[in-house]
Amino acid sequence: MNRRLPHTDTHDHATSKISCEGPCPVMRACGGCEWLNLPYRKQLTRKQHAMEELFGPLIAELDLDCSVEPVRGMGANAGDTGKIASPRGFRHKAASPFAPTGKNHIASGFFARGTHRIVGVPDCCVEAPGARAILNSVARAAEACHIPAYEEDQCRGLLRYAIVRMGYHTDEVMLTIVTRERRMPHYRQFITALQNIDERITIVAQNINPKMTNAILGGESHILAGRARMRDRLLSCTFEISPTAFYQTNPEQTEVLYQLAIDGMDLKPGDVLLDAYCGSGTIGMCAAAEAKAAGVDITLLGIERNHFGVRDAVRNAEVNDLCDRSRFIEADATEYLQHAARRGEHVDVLALDPPRAGSTPAFIEAACAMAPRRIVYISCNPYTQERDLRLFAQGGYRMIRMTPVDMFPHTSHVETVAVLTREKSVKSYAYVNISPSELGMGGKVKKPTYKQIQEYVLKNHGLKVSSLYIANLKDELGLDKQFSYEEAEMSAEKRPKCPPEKREAILDAFRHFGLIGEDETEK
Numbered sequence: 001m002n003r004r005l006p007h008t009d010t011h012d013h014a015t016s017k018i019s020c021e022g023p024c025p026v027m028r029a030c031g032g033c034e035w036l037n038l039p040y041r042k043q044l045t046r047k048q049h050a051m052e053e054l055f056g057p058l059i060a061e062l063d064l065d066c067s068v069e070p071v072r073g074m075g076a077n078a079g080d081t082g083k084i085a086s087p088r089g090f091r092h093k094a095a096s097p098f099a100p101t102g103k104n105h106i107a108s109g110f111f112a113r114g115t116h117r118i119v120g121v122p123d124c125c126v127e128a129p130g131a132r133a134i135l136n137s138v139a140r141a142a143e144a145c146h147i148p149a150y151e152e153d154q155c156r157g158l159l160r161y162a163i164v165r166m167g168y169h170t171d172e173v174m175l176t177i178v179t180r181e182r183r184m185p186h187y188r189q190f191i192t193a194l195q196n197i198d199e200r201i202t203i204v205a206q207n208i209n210p211k212m213t214n215a216i217l218g219g220e221s222h223i224l225a226g227r228a229r230m231r232d233r234l235l236s237c238t239f240e241i242s243p244t245a246f247y248q249t250n251p252e253q254t255e256v257l258y259q260l261a262i263d264g265m266d267l268k269p270g271d272v273l274l275d276a277y278c279g280s281g282t283i284g285m286c287a288a289a290e291a292k293a294a295g296v297d298i299t300l301l302g303i304e305r306n307h308f309g310v311r312d313a314v315r316n317a318e319v320n321d322l323c324d325r326s327r328f329i330e331a332d333a334t335e336y337l338q339h340a341a342r343r344g345e346h347v348d349v350l351a352l353d354p355p356r357a358g359s360t361p362a363f364i365e366a367a368c369a370m371a372p373r374r375i376v377y378i379s380c381n382p383y384t385q386e387r388d389l390r391l392f393a394q395g396g397y398r399m400i401r402m403t404p405v406d407m408f409p410h411t412s413h414v415e416t417v418a419v420l421t422r423e424k425s426v427k428s429y430a431y432v433n434i435s436p437s438e439l440g441m442g443g444k445v446k447k448p449t450y451k452q453i454q455e456y457v458l459k460n461h462g463l464k465v466s467s468l469y470i471a472n473l474k475d476e477l478g479l480d481k482q483f484s485y486e487e488a489e490m491s492a493e494k495r496p497k498c499p500p501e502k503r504e505a506i507l508d509a510f511r512h513f514g515l516i517g518e519d520e521t522e523k
């Protein structure tokens with residue numbers, strides 16, 4: 001690859017460098033760092049209070065023997081009193097949209113809050129040094145090569161975004177351009193210009209997004225120059241990352257987050273660790289590597305629905321010499337867990353790190369039925385996590401640790417790590433869910449599926465009902481011979497209690513599907 005020192009951006013709007021020590025001149029327009037003017041200690045105090053307010057009632061209601069631990073902030077002094085330096089340069093992934101402005105000029109920067117108007121940003125103090133300069137230089141390279149920028153409102157033009165990922169423990173940089181279509185004029189000249197932006201660029205990739213959407217990435221990607229993946233390290237592992245696979249943006253705090261998760265797993269020799277929503281397999285592999293270094297061999301299973309994430313995870317297992325005892329599966333986490341629970345698969349420790357929407361009731365139900373000794377729930381949205389923790393509690397899990405981590409200084413976002421253990425008094429029970437024939441995967445469907453019953457109840461009563469509630473009622477009415485609480489040795493007190501309105505709604509669905517007669521309300 002050609003090597004040249006970084007460009008100097010010569011455009012008017014880009015010549016005045018933002019001092020990362022002073023106030024940010026585009027803070028109001030950009031809206032990305034709403035707390036930038038608040039001293040860092042105050043930010044941490046606010047986050048701590050918000051988490052105590054959120055999880056306090058849950059801890060009190062369930063009479064849990066834990067409290068919200070002090071938020072792990074950035075910087076060595078984050079836990080002490082006194083002034084804490086305001087974190088800078090911690091975002092190792094940055095993106096810029098592009099738009100044409102005037103004759104052969106391309107604007108780069110951020111979309112002004114709630115609009116498609118681009119605010120020029122010569123430098124950004126929360127991004128890793130050099131990241132913004134690379135993004136702005138992509139616009140200059142496109143101008144030089146006559147690559148038209150995309151017009152959001154008209155859906156025409158070519159160059160939509162650029163995304164840059166800067167290594168944390170390595171000096172590698174991956175640059176991905178997002179275009180409306182694959183074909184580009186002056187293709188070779190443009191790739192060379194991109195490679196020449198910064199000597200650290202080891203990969204130039206192209207992602208194609210033809211859709212009129214606010215999502216940055218489209219479904220198709222390929223490498224234009226350099227290697228297929230960039231390398232970085234987290235804790236004791238090396239990771240190879242594809243252009244579109246998920247990889248955390250704040251690596252310094254990711255190590256704090258992962259270490260808390262690993263400590264919470266308390267892995268023992270021979271354990272099976274299931275890492276759900278595993279991305280490129282980073283949490284599970286860091287845990288397996290740390291255990292291995294301590295002479296504790298475990299088996300690791302990762303579940304992820306992003307094809308590229310799974311491909312990277314398989315490759316990363318090889319890179320970290322963990323492939324004999326690890327497997328990564330491309331699947332929807334809920335569907336996988338339901339099948340695994342039905343097959344009676346064994347898991348000792350479950351780690352889950354779902355997206356902001358949180359996990360699903362069906363995932364949690366199946367997870368509880370599999371009865372792992374520990375569950376470590378890492379969350380980027382504590383509000384959906386709190387909702388899910390209530391379901392885990394109903395399934396017999398007690399939270400023993402709750403630690404917030406500040407992954408996104410200058411914003412109100414907090415990530416959290418919850419460690420749960422299984423209550424000793426909870427007996428295992430048989431897991432019932434949609435059978436393969438009910439899913440239309442074989443055999444003739446004669447009865448309504450659990451899913452059909454759930455959909456009917458949601459549509460006609462506006463209620464979400466779990467398959468365990470349906471199974472419970474089927475068992476009570478003698479409608480299902482596949483499952484019996486008696487056989488599962490589950491006493492009446494331990495069975496899930498279906499609220500009366502849900503019970504009526506399920507009975508209505510049974511009537512609708514002809515499972516019980518019109519006048520059969522109770523048996």
Ligand SMILES: C[S@@+](CC[C@H](N)C(=O)[O-])C[C@H]1O[C@@H](n2cnc3c(N)ncnc32)[C@H](O)[C@@H]1O
Binds near residue numbers: 277280356
């Ligand atoms: C917050 S990220 C965590 C990734 C990884 N644990 C890490 O720390 O890098 C959430 C991941 O869940 C994946 N995901 C989202 N929905 C999913 C689903 N229904 N089933 C499986 N994976 C899913 C996303 O592709 C993403 O990789």
